Amino acid sequence: MTATAQLDIDIATQTVEPSTKSTLRTAIAGVTGYAGAELARLLLSHPRLKNTPPMLLGRAGADASAAPVTLTSLHPQLSHLPHADELTLVPFDFEALAREKIDILFLATPHDEARSWAPVALKHGIRVIDLSAAWRLQEDANRAIYKLTDPDPAIGAALQREAVYGSPELHGPQIKTARLVANPGCYATSIILALAPLVRANVLDLDRGIISDSKSGVSGAGKSPTANTHFMHAADNLSVYAPFGHRHTGEMLEQLSLDNSQFQFTPHLLPIPRGIMSTVYAKLSQPSTTAAVQEIFDTFYADAPMVRVRTSPMLPEIQHVVRSSFCDIGFQLAPDKQRLLVVSCLDNLLKGAASQAVQNMNLMAGFHEADGLQ
Amino acid sequence: MTATAQLDIDIATQTVEPSTKSTLRTAIAGVTGYAGAELARLLLSHPRLKNTPPMLLGRAGADASAAPVTLTSLHPQLSHLPHADELTLVPFDFEALAREKIDILFLATPHDEARSWAPVALKHGIRVIDLSAAWRLQEDANRAIYKLTDPDPAIGAALQREAVYGSPELHGPQIKTARLVANPGCYATSIILALAPLVRANVLDLDRGIISDSKSGVSGAGKSPTANTHFMHAADNLSVYAPFGHRHTGEMLEQLSLDNSQFQFTPHLLPIPRGIMSTVYAKLSQPSTTAAVQEIFDTFYADAPMVRVRTSPMLPEIQHVVRSSFCDIGFQLAPDKQRLLVVSCLDNLLKGAASQAVQNMNLMAGFHEADGLQ
Amino acid sequence: MTATAQLDIDIATQTVEPSTKSTLRTAIAGVTGYAGAELARLLLSHPRLKNTPPMLLGRAGADASAAPVTLTSLHPQLSHLPHADELTLVPFDFEALAREKIDILFLATPHDEARSWAPVALKHGIRVIDLSAAWRLQEDANRAIYKLTDPDPAIGAALQREAVYGSPELHGPQIKTARLVANPGCYATSIILALAPLVRANVLDLDRGIISDSKSGVSGAGKSPTANTHFMHAADNLSVYAPFGHRHTGEMLEQLSLDNSQFQFTPHLLPIPRGIMSTVYAKLSQPSTTAAVQEIFDTFYADAPMVRVRTSPMLPEIQHVVRSSFCDIGFQLAPDKQRLLVVSCLDNLLKGAASQAVQNMNLMAGFHEADGLQ
Amino acid sequence: MTATAQLDIDIATQTVEPSTKSTLRTAIAGVTGYAGAELARLLLSHPRLKNTPPMLLGRAGADASAAPVTLTSLHPQLSHLPHADELTLVPFDFEALAREKIDILFLATPHDEARSWAPVALKHGIRVIDLSAAWRLQEDANRAIYKLTDPDPAIGAALQREAVYGSPELHGPQIKTARLVANPGCYATSIILALAPLVRANVLDLDRGIISDSKSGVSGAGKSPTANTHFMHAADNLSVYAPFGHRHTGEMLEQLSLDNSQFQFTPHLLPIPRGIMSTVYAKLSQPSTTAAVQEIFDTFYADAPMVRVRTSPMLPEIQHVVRSSFCDIGFQLAPDKQRLLVVSCLDNLLKGAASQAVQNMNLMAGFHEADGLQ
Structure with missing residues (x-):
C-alpha cells in the first residue's frame, strides 16, 4: 500500500449527509x-x-x-x-x-x-x-x-x-x-453498555472502584492457530489472561470517563466458541431500590433496539445471545441496597x-x- | 433411621487419639x-x-x-x-x-x-x-x-x-x-485458601470489600438430572446463579472472620465437567510489593502438601488441577501496588x-x- | 381430549388444493x-x-x-x-x-x-x-x-x-x-437423503449390505433431563445406543424399499448440542467412476433447494449445517471404484x-x- | 545427528534377555x-x-x-x-x-x-x-x-x-x-484388539468386508496448532478425514492378515480432548450365538490385564476409558446371528x-x- 503517498484528504470535511441513495454499495x-x-x-x-x-x-x-x-x-x-x-x-x-x-x-x-x-x-x-x-x-x-x-x-x-x-x-x-x-471492541461493548447508564446517571461511588470480571469464547482470540486456541488448551479449561493490562481497557476508560484507579478488568478464556459475559461489580453512592435502578436501565435503552434490558432479578446467560445481534443486560441489587451486580452478555462476533x-x-x-x- | 432414639453419646469426650492401629477400616x-x-x-x-x-x-x-x-x-x-x-x-x-x-x-x-x-x-x-x-x-x-x-x-x-x-x-x-x-464445600475451599493467608496476615483493607467471582464445572451441581445440568443448557453457555445468597457463603465468612458487608461471592456455571476457579479481588491496606505478597503465601503454605503456590505473575488454570488433589493459588498485584488479584483453582470433586x-x-x-x- | 368421540371425518377426501389464501394461519x-x-x-x-x-x-x-x-x-x-x-x-x-x-x-x-x-x-x-x-x-x-x-x-x-x-x-x-x-425423523432424513439417489438409480449391491454409522448431538434426545442427557454423561464422551433396534429404522427401510438384512443402522450420542452426521457405507453393483456417482447425486437434487450436494472429494462437516436448514451430502469412491462412502450432515432440529x-x-x-x- | 556415520551394529544379535537388573534406567x-x-x-x-x-x-x-x-x-x-x-x-x-x-x-x-x-x-x-x-x-x-x-x-x-x-x-x-x-498407532490398537480374536478364530466372512468407523479426540492430531486443531474448528463439530487412505491402515492389515479389499477404515475427528471409539462391522461366516462370540473374546483376553472385555450387550463408552490404560471391548450380535457389531474404546494417549x-x-x-x- 503506497497509495497514501500523496494524501491530500480534506480534513475540514468531517461529516457527510446520511445517504439517500437507493442502493448502498x-x-x-x-x-x-x-x-x-x-x-x-x-x-x-x-x-x-x-x-x-x-x-x-x-x-x-x-x-x-x-x-x-x-x-x-x-x-x-x-x-x-x-x-x-x-x-x-x-x-x-x-x-x-x-x-x-x-x-x-x-x-x-x-x-x-x-x-x-x-x-x-x-x-x-x-x-x-x-x-x-x-x-x-x-x-x-x-x-x-x-x-x-x-x-x-x-x-x-x-x-x-x-x-x-x-x-x-x-x-x-x-x-x-x-x-x-x-x-x-467486543469486551468494551459488553462493559460499556453495562455501565454507561449508571455512570451517566451519576449514581455510582466511583472511588470504591468498579470491577469487570469478563469471560469470552475462543473466537475472540482470532482465527490464527496458536497454543492458546488449540482445542487441547481451550477445552475443559478456564484461564485468566492479561489482567491489569488488556488493550481494550482504554476504550472503556475513555467512553465511561473513568481512570485506572476506578476501574479494573480481568478477561478469562471460556471453553466455548462464541459469547462474552461481563460480570460487573459496582457500588451505588447511596442505598437505592431495585425499581430505581431498573428505571435507569430501561430509560437509557428505551430506544435501543439491539439492547435487551432484563427485569431484575433475571440475569442474562450466554446462550440467550449467541448467534444473535443483541446485548442482554440484567442486574441485582445486594440486600444492603448499595452493592450492584450487573451482568452483560453478547456474541463477540456479532454485537461485539x-x-x-x-x-x-x-x-x-x-x-x-x-x-x-x- | 430410628437409631437416634436413645442417644446417650458422651458429649464430654470431644477428641480421640490419632489412630495407631495397623489397619484402618x-x-x-x-x-x-x-x-x-x-x-x-x-x-x-x-x-x-x-x-x-x-x-x-x-x-x-x-x-x-x-x-x-x-x-x-x-x-x-x-x-x-x-x-x-x-x-x-x-x-x-x-x-x-x-x-x-x-x-x-x-x-x-x-x-x-x-x-x-x-x-x-x-x-x-x-x-x-x-x-x-x-x-x-x-x-x-x-x-x-x-x-x-x-x-x-x-x-x-x-x-x-x-x-x-x-x-x-x-x-x-x-x-x-x-x-x-x-x-x-468446594467453592468455600477455593476461596478460603485464596484469602486465609492475607486475612491472617492482616494486610487487607476489609472495608473496601472483597469480591470472589467464582466459576464451577457442572459436577458441582450433583448427579440428579435437572434442567440446569441438561447438556443443552450447560454446554456452550455461562450463567450466574445464586448471587448474594449462595449457601456456601456462611463457611467463607466464618472461616475468614468476615461479615457480609465485607465480602461478596458470585458463582457461575461453567460448561465443563469438573474444576473451580475463583477470581478474587481484594485491596491491601497500604501499597506493598509482589515479593512481600508472595512471601505471605509461600510462608503460609510452606508445609501444606496439597496447595501449590505459583510464583507471580503465573496464574493457575483449571486444566492444571483437574483430576488432581491440589489447590493451585497465584496472584498479581496491580500497578498501584494495592489492588490484588488472587486466582485459585481446584477440582471440585477432589480437593473440593x-x-x-x-x-x-x-x-x-x-x-x-x-x-x-x- | 375427548373430542374424538364422535369422529365422522370424511376419509374419502384425501387431498386438498394447495392454499391460495392471502394469509395462512x-x-x-x-x-x-x-x-x-x-x-x-x-x-x-x-x-x-x-x-x-x-x-x-x-x-x-x-x-x-x-x-x-x-x-x-x-x-x-x-x-x-x-x-x-x-x-x-x-x-x-x-x-x-x-x-x-x-x-x-x-x-x-x-x-x-x-x-x-x-x-x-x-x-x-x-x-x-x-x-x-x-x-x-x-x-x-x-x-x-x-x-x-x-x-x-x-x-x-x-x-x-x-x-x-x-x-x-x-x-x-x-x-x-x-x-x-x-x-x-432426524436420523431417517439424513440417511434417506444420502441413499435415495443411489437406490432409485439402482446402482447398489443391496445384498452386500448397507451400513449407516450415525452420530447425533444431544438435542436429539429431547428436553427432559435424564441420566443420558446430563452434561456429565454426555460431555467428553461418545456412546452407542440402540444398535440393531433404533425406532427410526422402519422409516429408512420403507422409504428406501430395503429389508432388514440389507441395512444396518448404529446411532451414537455426540457431545455437541446439535447436528447429525451419517457415515454411510455401500457398494456399487459394478465398478464406476466418481463422475458418474456425482452425476447421480447432482441430478437427483437439481431442484432441491434444501440439499447441498458437495463435489467429491469434499465431504460435509457438522459445522457446515448447524443452525441451517440444509442437508449437506458428499461422497468418495474407494480406489476399487466400487465401495462408496457417503456422508450426510444436517441439523437435527431443523432439516431433521x-x-x-x-x-x-x-x-x-x-x-x-x-x-x-x- | 551424525552419530549414524560409522554404524556397525550387530544385526545378528536380535534379542536380549529380559532385564534382571535391580534398577531400570x-x-x-x-x-x-x-x-x-x-x-x-x-x-x-x-x-x-x-x-x-x-x-x-x-x-x-x-x-x-x-x-x-x-x-x-x-x-x-x-x-x-x-x-x-x-x-x-x-x-x-x-x-x-x-x-x-x-x-x-x-x-x-x-x-x-x-x-x-x-x-x-x-x-x-x-x-x-x-x-x-x-x-x-x-x-x-x-x-x-x-x-x-x-x-x-x-x-x-x-x-x-x-x-x-x-x-x-x-x-x-x-x-x-x-x-x-x-x-x-492409536487407531490401530483400537481396531486390532477388536478384531484379532475373531480373525484368529477364523469365524469371519472376510470377503463380505470389515468396516471400522472410528472416532478420535483432538489430542490424536498432535500438539502443533493447526486449522484443524483450532478450538473453533474442532468444537461442536464432527468431520471425516483421510477416508480410504489413513496411514494407520497398513498396521491393521499386517497385524490382522487382511488385504485392502477386505477392510475399510474411516477416521473422524471428535470434539473431545481424548479417547477413541472404533465401531466395527463384520459378519460371521455362519450364524452363531452371543455366548459363542463372548467366549472367543473372553478366552483371547483371559490373561490380558489391560483389556477389559464387556459382557454383551454392554458396550463401552469413551468415558469409561479416558485417562485409564485400558482398552474396553464389547459387542452385540444382530438378530440374524451373523452380523456383528464390535465397539472398542481406549485413551489414544495411553493404551493408544x-x-x-x-x-x-x-x-x-x-x-x-x-x-x-x-
Missing part, C-alpha cells in the same frame, strides 16, 4: 477471519442490500491470473446465501473501489493496515467502518499499546479527532453523519463486532438501526 | 454420587489401605434378598481398581458398622441424614468425616439455610461446637484428634470434596497428610 | 420442546407470515385463570422476534382452532397424542404436519415399536394410508395436496425436524419451498 | 508432546522406578549454557509428581545415554528421527521403544506413506525384520526379548500410546505387565 477488507465472515453473512442477507452484494477485498497486488478465491471455499457454511456462490476476492485497490462506487468500506484488517488505509478511503470519498482498534482511542497513552504509526501524522491526528466511536447506543447521532467510524458494524452502517445509510439484525 | 455412605465415586476410588488405591477396601453403604433397610448392587455397575470406570469387583452395597446399619470395627465413616449423604447419623456413629465409637454441609457452620444464622433439625437439640448443639471444619491447611492439629470433621476428605482421614489416622493423593 | 402444539421452539422461531420470521404469528397451544383444559405462559419465558432467546413478546400459550381446543380459522396445525407432541388428535384436526378441516412418528410408517410391524392405539381403528388405518411421508425431496407433489403430512416441517408447509401453502429457510 | 526423547508428557507421568509414578526418574532428552546440540527447560514448565500439571521439579531437558547425545547406563530409550519423536536413531541406540546397547510409526510396518508398500529413508539401507532392512510390533496382547513373548519395539509403551517396557524389563498402569 459496500466492500469488506478482511473477510477471511471470523468477524469478516459474519459481516459477509449479514450483508448478504440484509433486506436493504438484496441486489448489491459486498465487494470482497483480498491482498493488494494479488496475482490476478491466479485462481480466484471464492467466499464459499473460505466459509462453506455461507454457501446458501443469495449471491454467495458468485463472490470471489478481488485484489485490494482503491481505484477499483472508486470505480465500483463503493459507499462504505468495512475494514476487518490488522490495526496498522486500518490506520494506513482509512485516510485513503476517505480521500476517495468512501466512508469507513473500521473493526480494528486503529481509530477507537482519543488519548495517545491509550493508543500506544497498538504501536500504530501514521503515514502523515497531521492527517492521522486530525482523523483521529474526527473518528466516531461506533457505539450506536452512546453516539447514534454522530454516527449518522460520520465519515470514519471506529467499531468498538460484525452486527455492531452493520448497525453503524444502518445509521450511516439512513436505514432503520436494526435492519438485517433481527 | 473405613465405610462410605453415599457412594452413588460423583464425590462418593471419587472417594471410593481414592480409598481403593490408597497405599495404606491396600487390603482393607471400604464398606459401601446403601439404603438402610434395603431388601437383603435383592440382587446386590456392585460398585462397578454404578461406576464402570472403577472396574480396574483392586477389590473393586468384589464390592457391593450393604444396607446402612450401625450394628454392622460396629461389628466390622469401622474406624471412620464418610458421609456423602444429604445434609439432614448427615445431621441425624453423625451422633449415632459417634455413640458407636466411629469417627465421622461428613462431606455434606450439616456440621460446617457454627452460627445458627448461617446454618439456617439448610433447614436442619436435630433429633436431640442439646446433643446437636454440643456436637456442633465439637465439630472441626475440615480444612487441613487451617485446622490440621484439631483434625488429628477430632471425632467429627465437617468437610468444607473427596481428596480433602481423604486428607482429613490421613490426619485422623496418623498417616502422612498426602498419602494416596499424589 | 398456523398453530403449534408442543412449543415447549427444542423442535417446537425452532418451529416457532421459523414461523415468526417467515416472510410470508409476517402479520400472522402462530397460535401456540398448551395443555387442553388448562386453567384459563392461571397466569399465561409466554413464549419468551419458555425460550428467552426468541424475545427479539416480531410478535414474540405478545405470544402466550392457549389451551388446546379444536373449537378455538376452528374459530381462529387455522389452516395448518403442527403437532410437536408425543406420538400417541399425535395419533389421536390428527383425525380430529382433519375433521375440523385443519391440515396437519405431525413432527412425531405417529403417522410415518405404513407397515404395522414397523409401527408396533411406538405402541400406538387408534380411537377408531378404521379411521386410523384409512388416515395412515392417506398420510404422506414429509420428505419434500422424495414426495413433493403429494405433499402439496396432502391433508396429513408425517414429518420424517422444524425446517423440514416448514418446508412441507411451504409446499402445502403454495409458497416457494425454501421460503423462510435461508 | 529409562530416557525419553520427545517429552514436549502429549504422548511424551503422559509417558513422563507414567514413568515418574511407576512403582518399580521410584528412585530412577527418566532422563529427558531435548534437541541434540542444544546450547548447554542456555537456561534449562524444566519438565514442569512444559507441563505444569505434572508438578506434583516425585522428582518432577528436578527434571530438565538435556541435549540428545548417545554418549551421555551410555554414560548414564540407560537401558531403554523411548522415542516419541518424528518418524524419520526414530528411523535414524534406533540403530544407533541399539549399537550402544540401548533397547528402544519407538512411539512413532518408523518401525511398525514390514511391507515396504505400507511403509512408503511415511517416506522414510535409512542411513544404511541394509541395516534398516535387517532391523525392520527384527522389530517387534508392540502389541502385548498379540506379541507378548517376542516383546520380552526384543531390542526394538514398534509401539502401535504412552501406556502401551510402558506395558512393553514392563515386559522387556521382566516386571509385571500392568505395573504402574492401574
